Amino acid sequence: MKKILVTGANGQLGSEIKMIASHYPHFDFIFTDIDDFPLDQTEVIVANFNRIQPDIVINCAAYTAVDKAEQDTVVADAINHLAIATLASLCTVSGAKLVHVSTDYVFDGSSPVAYKEDDVPNPKSVYGATKLAGEIACLKNCPESIIIRTAWVYSEFGNNFVKTMLCLMSERDTLSVVNDQIGSPTYAADLAQVILTILDSTKWESGIYHYSNAGEISWFDFAKDIKEIAHKTCEIKGIPAADYPTPAERPAYSLLDKSKIKTIYGIEPIDYKVSLKIMMERLTP
Template sequence: MKKVLVTGANGQLGSEIKELAVHYSKFDFIFTDIADFPLDKEAEIVANFNQIQPDIVINCAAYTAVDKAEQDQETANAINHLAIKTLAQLCKETNAKLIHISTDYVFDGTSAIAYKEEDIPNPKSVYGVTKLAGEIACQRECPDGIIIRTAWVYSEFGNNFVKTMLRLMTERETLSVVNDQVGSPTYAADLAQVILTILDNEKWEPGTYHYSNHGEISWFDFANDIKEIANKSCEIIGIPASNYPTPAERPAYSLLNKAKIKAVYDIDPVDYKISLKKMMARL
């Protein structure tokens, strides 16, 4: 039975993998999080990896506090870049397979069409810069690895846009939401299923892939969909991102082209609204 090490197991994606893992009995899943597998300490990564001796690593762990990363560059770099370098080296040395999760924030958002895997990244934030550095380290140290870039992740677990909107819609009569940043949300349960589908597949095709749900919307549109499904009466006002300054710059357009993952693994992204309804029903 193959041992699968999942890092970041208490995050949104890790929690969803945990839910689905029960259906994949041919794998022995070892779920770890920051307490038992800290990624900001190289010596502990090596010691824990050697103790577990995994056949496959799914790295869901990341420093995802995008604005906080602007001030906390050292920690963001340790977790998003240096830890990946170490994990990739260990996977290469032991012939373990590696699936690493990255982000649409590696792009600058100046495109007018959905980003393909081979488009040149140009991150605008510390978070994006450190995630890109992690990708490069992963490719260099473990060329046989798979990188999956995703975007706008939400889930019934952890903190995210959907849960924040639901809370604010209950507390307030009006809400201002950015209407000039465009992308596609990703339900973490769908991404978890994609990862396990790849894991369960007979073929292993190294490289970078894009996955999010299907659709092209702004945060304002997303908020309105949440309002409609939850049947809330709160008024939502669309505002430009310039009216809502944040420490970290976000890409204005970060839609991901998913043709490659469909061609290689026959994975067809679910429409975002179907997934949103499913997640909100589970809440």
């Protein structure tokens, strides 16, 4: 039985992997989070890895406070970059496989078409820069690793755009949402299934892959869909990102091309609205 170490297990993606772990009884999952596997403490990472001796590592842990990272650069780099270098080195030495989750923020958002895996990254934020550094360290220290870039992650767990919108729509008559940042949401449950499908397949093809749900929308469009499914009456107004300044710059266009993961692993991304409805039904059973 293969032993799978999941870091960041209490986050959105880690929590979704927990939900479907029982469907894979041939895997022995070890779920860890910041309390028992802190990624900003190298010695603890090494000690815990050597104690657990995993066959596979799924790194769901990350410093994801995008705006806070602009000031908290040392900790963001420790978690998003240096810890990945350590994990990748440990996997290479032990022969373990590594799946690392990255982000659309490694791109600057200037592309007129969906980003492919070999497009040149150019992050515009500290968060994006530390995640890119983590990717580079991952592939340098463990060339056989798989990196999955994703975007706009949400789930019934943790804090995310969908849950924030639902809360605000219940409290306010009017909401203003950015309408000139384009991408596609990712339901963490779908991404969890993708990762375990890859691990359960008969092949392991290392490298970078892109995955999000299917569709191309703005945050404004996303908010309108949430309103429609939840039958809210709050008015949603579209505004340019320039009218909603944030400490960290967001990519204006970060749609990810999913052709590679479709071709190699036969994974067909689910339409974002289908997944959004499922998630919202789970929120209000």
